């Protein structure tokens with residue numbers, strides 16, 4: 038059986054609308070092989086439990102023989118690992134459990150935020166292998182200086198990964214601003230003070246990052262992506278069943294909409310800028326040039342200022358102060374929750390989702406913010422009378438965007454495994 042031939046897509050083995058297209062046979066075969074390899078690898082990577090060749094065959098509709106040959110290729114390429122056979126569910130040979138390979142391929146998630154820079158290396162299993170964070174003030178920073186500092190942060194990590202024989206599949210840089218996934222340019226990051234910065238160009242001037250493919254992405258988009266994948270894996274919920282509005286509180290506030298497991302990025306990949314929804318047209322000036330934006334009421338700096346705390350305080354410290362009964366901190370959180378509830382109600386009415394996930398710094402504060410947000414949603418979201426609305430803290434933790442950036446690279450390997458198999 039030729040592993041390039043699927044059994045599910047008709048007599049010619051091509052999707053019907055493309056079967057008469059003017060593709061040459063070798064091109065057609067290589068794209069089918071890529072498609073089928075990706076299909077099999079996707080199933081193994083996304084499977085919440087150990088899977089087997091038989092289960093991959095059932096789930097993908099490919100024949101057992103085809104799956105077997107494709108799995109052999111993935112095992113040889115160290116993308117998939119076979120475990121010791123376990124007793125079979127049926128009569129006959131026991132199934133060989135298949136899992137994504139550990140520590141062989143690594144996605145580098147990098148991040149620049151107003152108050153820290155960070156790097157995290159994640160493998161095909163989604164396990165964090167290495168992580169480094171430097172806390173600092175990167176508000177209105179020089180992009181060259183900041184990115185060179187980020188390169189220095191990640192250099193020892195790259196050296197360790199390569200000395201251990203792992204392959205770096207690429208890097209994705211999370212930034213709080215307009216940055217389209219797949220490009221290398223940050224168009225506008227108001228809190229960093231960056232405009233039209235080619236991040237890959239600067240990072241590649243570091244010897245450690247030369248030859249590594251580098252893309253940028255918006256922090257909330259990547260946080261939502263990380264959250265979606267983490268939820269699928271932890272709860273065994275299929276990717277297709279992931280639908281939610283995600284808001285991430287940092288110094289700025291980002292948002293993202295996930296529909297059927299995919300980011301709804303908008304025409305230019307810039308959707309989700311809920312942090313600049315207007316709360317009070319006469320409110321404080323925002324770094325974006327407008328007045329009274331949500332992040333001036335509910336962003337991390339705004340929360341700390343309103344609570345009378347230093348801007349160097351972490352979210353955990355703010356939480357501890359509020360739980361200690363500090364009235365100013367509680368009032369700051371209450372006001373922020375109200376503003377968040379009113380703006381997210383508008384977004385939920387607009388895009389029709391019933392789940393709001395609080396990410397970034399809000400993941401740490403979600404139980405304190407939730408009552409105030411729910412009070413607004415319960416009076417403002419039209420669908421509330423017919424469907425239950427859910428407000429939940431992110432399960433992927435405070436630095437979900439960093440995980441999401443690394444998983445974006447891993448996603449790329451899974452979507453296009455051929456270069457790594459070859």
Ligand SMILES: [Zn+2]
Nearest residue numbers: 313323325330
């Ligand atoms: Zn603004």
